Amino acid sequence: MTSGNTNTNRWTTGSALPWLLGVTLGLIVGIALLIIIPRTLGSAAAPAATEKPAETAAPAPAAGGTESAAPAAGGAPSAEGGKTFFASNCAGCHGANAEGGVGPKLDQAAAWNLTQFGEAVHEGKAPDKTLAAMMPHFTKAQVSDAQLADMHAFLQQTFGVKAEAAPAATTPAPAAAAAPAAAAAPAAANTATTPTAEGDSAAGKEKFTANCAGCHGANAEGAVGPALKVAKDWTPAQFTAAVREGKAPDKALAAMMPHFTTAQLSDADLTNIHAFIKTLN
Numbered sequence: 001m002t003s004g005n006t007n008t009n010r011w012t013t014g015s016a017l018p019w020l021l022g023v024t025l026g027l028i029v030g031i032a033l034l035i036i037i038p039r040t041l042g043s044a045a046a047p048a049a050t051e052k053p054a055e056t057a058a059p060a061p062a063a064g065g066t067e068s069a070a071p072a073a074g075g076a077p078s079a080e081g082g083k084t085f086f087a088s089n090c091a092g093c094h095g096a097n098a099e100g101g102v103g104p105k106l107d108q109a110a111a112w113n114l115t116q117f118g119e120a121v122h123e124g125k126a127p128d129k130t131l132a133a134m135m136p137h138f139t140k141a142q143v144s145d146a147q148l149a150d151m152h153a154f155l156q157q158t159f160g161v162k163a164e165a166a167p168a169a170t171t172p173a174p175a176a177a178a179a180p181a182a183a184a185a186p187a188a189a190n191t192a193t194t195p196t197a198e199g200d201s202a203a204g205k206e207k208f209t210a211n212c213a214g215c216h217g218a219n220a221e222g223a224v225g226p227a228l229k230v231a232k233d234w235t236p237a238q239f240t241a242a243v244r245e246g247k248a249p250d251k252a253l254a255a256m257m258p259h260f261t262t263a264q265l266s267d268a269d270l271t272n273i274h275a276f277i278k279t280l281n
Contacts, residue, residue, distance in 0.1 A: 077146075082154030085147050089138075089255050092224045093215065097158055102214045102224050103135070110155035117152045118145075133211045133265070136258040199268075204276030207269045211260070219280055225257070232278050239274045240267075 087096060093103035100106075108126075109117060116127050121138050124131040143151075156162070209218065215225035222228075230248075231239060238249050243260050246253040258264075265273070 077149035077153035079150070079153040079157040082147070082150030082152065085143075086151050086154055089143070090151070092256050093134075098155055103132075106155055107159045110152075110159040110161040112152075114149060114152055117155075118148055121148060121151075132214075133260065134214050134258055136256055137261075138255065139259075142255050199271035199273075199275030201272065201275040201279045204269075204272030204274065207265065208273050208276050211265065212273070215256075220277055225254075228277055229280075231274070232280070234274075236271065236274065240270055243270055243273075 086094075086098070090098075090103075093101055094106055095101045098106035098109075109120065112120070112127060119125045120131060120135075121143055122140070124133075124135050124137050208220070212220075212225075215223060216228055217223045220228035220231075231242065234242070234249060241247045242253060242257075243265065246255075246257050246259055
């Protein structure tokens with residue numbers, strides 16, 4: 001019996017040892033996994049966290065680009081700037097506040113749209129008629145689109161006319177395209193043969209009265225425009241250059257001086273006007 005119990009205890013002890021070793025190894029492996037796996041997962045999550053800010057940072061330049069593009073829009077016309085430009089170029093004939101003088105009151109022009117106003121200034125064409133010959137045809141170099149819009153704003157403010165809607169600001173484009181053609185016409189006209197004959201002073205007086213006296217006085221004594229005594233001594237070519245191009249022998253004439261085309265005053269008309277001026281004391 002003693003020998004049998006001893007064998008049983010040995011068998012039990014021999015069977016328990018592997019079990020204990022297995023449990024111990026299982027615990028060690030489990031603890032190791034509990035330590036290693038979180039670290040592995042943490043290191044794998046770290047790159048994802050660092051990549052995410054890059055994705056959120058990407059829209060920032062786009063927002064900055066939108067803000068920098070905003071100032072590209074053009075500003076509204078300046079009535080104050082238009083008043084200053086009007087005083088230098090138009091008030092001599094139309095009055096400081098466009099109330100009229102040698103030229104008419106401009107309350108109707110305030111009601112025109114910007115395209116119509118541009119045609120009047122650049123081409124001498126009102127919506128319902130052709131303007132008087134003494135009205136200068138200002139080139140784009142003399143009155144830009146921005147200056148035109150400023151003067152129009154000044155007239156609208158002066159006469160209490162409501163400003164045009166935004167699309168009207170883009171309408172001067174056709175006038176801009178037409179302006180070079182209008183400017184080219186006088187250039188072509190200036191190539192005409194310069195009159196050299198003495199001319200008819202009586203016929204010249206009639207043309208002068210209709211086209212020049214409003215600014216220069218009935219006998220060229222001067223009014224809004226200067227006296228024309230000096231023009232008596234100009235050659236026919238110099239007189240033609242002054243009337244067609246606004247160029248006196250010694251200087252450029254004021255912007256308000258019309259540049260008359262051959263359709264407005266022919267070469268014969270210029271010869272006659274010059275002859276009339278020569279008769280004056």
